Amino acid sequence: MFIRHSEAEGLLATGSDNWQVYHELKPQENEKIFNKYYNSIFKDTELKEYLNRKNITDLTFVGMQVEFCIDTSVKVGFEYGYKITIVEDAISTFDNIHLSADQILSFYKEKIWRNRFAQLRTTKEILAIN
Numbered sequence: 001m002f003i004r005h006s007e008a009e010g011l012l013a014t015g016s017d018n019w020q021v022y023h024e025l026k027p028q029e030n031e032k033i034f035n036k037y038y039n040s041i042f043k044d045t046e047l048k049e050y051l052n053r054k055n056i057t058d059l060t061f062v063g064m065q066v067e068f069c070i071d072t073s074v075k076v077g078f079e080y081g082y083k084i085t086i087v088e089d090a091i092s093t094f095d096n097i098h099l100s101a102d103q104i105l106s107f108y109k110e111k112i113w114r115n116r117f118a119q120l121r122t123t124k125e126i127l128a129i130n
Contacts, residue, residue: 002027003047005069006035039072048080058083060126061118062090066108074117084118087126 002021006014013019014035027033034045042048051059059082061070070091077084088109093101114120121129 001047001050002031002033003041003045003063003069003073004033004035006037036069039068040076041069041073042076042080051082057081058085060085060087062087064092066091066093067104071108071112074113078117084113085126086113086118086120087123088120089122 002025004019004021005012006019008014011018021027021033032050034041034047034050036043036045038044051057059077061074061084063070070086074084074086086109091105093104095101096104099107109120
């Protein structure tokens, strides 16, 4: 599944080049794309209903932006009872005026998510499991 942030205008305006799923990750015909308009992948997306219909109980997160979409979605997913895994070397963010991207990533991984809301695994660990 792919979750794509959508906006009426701006950097991620629906239909713009920036809004498209990255070409190297092009979804297959049978893979679902959900458009979201809020930080949470669950708010007004029908994702939860889809997951329920498919009996999906485990979610694995990759992508960005750590302090917005990923953090909100991890916590909401946790509240809904999903088992959450974050691929820690496949998430990202940007520097801001207060912290570097590396500081933000470290803070969320070590102080917020690990062994609280989610398990963290590297890409190598995930591939070895599957």
